[in-house]
Amino acid sequence: GDCPDSLRDNRVLSLDMAAVIAGTKYRGQFEERLKAVMNEIAQNKQVILFIDELHTLVGAGAAEGAIDASNMLKPALARGELQCVGASTLNEYRKYIEKDGALERRFQTVVVEPPSIDETVQILHGLRKKYEDHHRVNIPDETLVAAAKLSERYITDRFLPDKAIDVIDEAGARARLAAQVPPAEVAELKEQLEAINTEKEAAVRDQNFERAASLRDNERDLQAQIRRKQEDWEQRRQSHRPTLGEEEIAFIVSRWTGIPVMRLQEAETSRLLRMEDELHRSVVGQDEAIKALARSIRRSRAGLKDPRRPIGSFIFSGPTGVGKTELARSLAKFLFADTSALIRVDMSEYMEKFSVSRLIGAPPGYVGYEDSGTLTKAVRRKPYSVVLLDEIEKAHPDVFNILLQVLDEGHLTDNYGRVIDFKNTVVIMTSNVGAKDITRGKSLGFAGNDSRGDFERISEKVKEEMGRVFNPEFLNRLDDVIVFHPLGKEHIAKIASILFADVQKRLAEEEITIKLSEAATAFLVDHGHDEHYGARPLKRAIQRYIEDPLSEKILLGEFSKGDEIEVEVSTTEKEKLEFRVLSPAPQA
Incomplete structure (x- = not known):
């Protein structure tokens, strides 16, 4: 292939550190084993040593007065006697290897980025034969593409190709188990056989031997039928392999993420085009709000927005009881087919400066560091949801600084250093700013006739009032400020x-x-x-x-x-x- 001549015919050997350490009771045994491995490699120049979990070298085999594996390998690495490739995660590399500068400089760091969807499909093509033989299924090309695309879009806490391979593996296992269920007619015959056997034993106990002999003949006939049908079923199962379709992939992805299968398979365009009709079923009198919300969601789904940002971000302003929370709940049901996909946070609980840590978790050294933040924990568990921040104007200004990152970059980092993805959420904030003026209508020129022109003027003045309450950089990151009608x-x-x-x-x-x-x-x-x-x-x-x-x-x-x-x-x-x-x- 593309292998350079200098590396051609080289052997790659994996070093199992656990096996080297296992059973070393006395001082010097571990050093003797590792030295023997190094001498063997030094004598054979055409060997490349691969060490998985490279960070385990640091401290491996160390005891009082002894040296660990990393210090034993350093001289050979420095002299060039040892060609070594190690693998480690970025976190463990920083935690263990970066602290040992002498070990770090003996390796050249190569950061391996996740492959693209096209590259993942090529990887899956190479692995297809292995999974087809193992699960006894056929995996067509379109299934591989679906696994790569659906896993990349919906499974956000893992990387390609790992998540796509796992989806294929689990879907194949599910299809294989389904194919191993015997036909219903065999199960029925077995039930009949059990009933005849019970009746035959009862006839023997009653000394009705003629009846018992007749039942025995029936029993033999049923056993022969069961045997023939099972043999036929086994032949069909061996000769016919089930085909793994896109539906099976969608089912596995939906089970992992909680999004219903129909939502993955249904054409999203048709759903979005009937969005207003669906929302009108539960929210009354807010035509402008529903239209503005639907327009923004459609713009996002059509790919006209930054894909790193949330699906949508809005402020709902209006009097109490006009349907702001109900519209958020209906939107969660429409987008994610689940009213429990609404994450509600009462911002009146975050009025103090220190309450910011409750959203994302306390920093190290503070009480409550072991507990995750309210918002980050909820979104990590339900990455596909509507986040409702109720009465946003009551929150401390520092909370808005946190929200700027969510609205602009689509993610937050919690107190454990985990990046929580918000790009599949809809962020809705409710506010009562201008609500009294909307209800009263007099100070904003609302004269009792709820005409379109009047309400547009009211909306503009409410947005002006919001500009005095909220910072411009916060309002500028929102998709829309939606003003709700008072209800007649x-x-x-x-x-x-x-x-x-x-x-x-x-x-x-x-x-x-x-x-x-x-x-x-x-x-x-x-x-x-x-x-x-x-x-x-x-x-x-x-x-x-x-x-x-x-x-x-x-x-x-x-x-x-x-x-x-x-x-x-x-x-x-x-x-x-x-x-x-x-x-x-x-x-x-």
């Missing part, structure tokens, strides 16, 4: 339908059907609308007027499974809803 009665009515649907879903588990009349809906809207508190009073109204009395009636036995209930406004009592059974459950 028409929005509260839509939210009431969404919240009541949750009540219907819970009652459906008890096999009870419930529906809300128009008058009852209007009653809930009247009692659940407050321009200062958004939709939160509506939740309390549904709990007070529907859930509480309904639970009492169910416990008292007034409603049972199969009942169809209608909720109406009470005609006899004010401020109350009444429940009427339309079609009671049939009596047993």
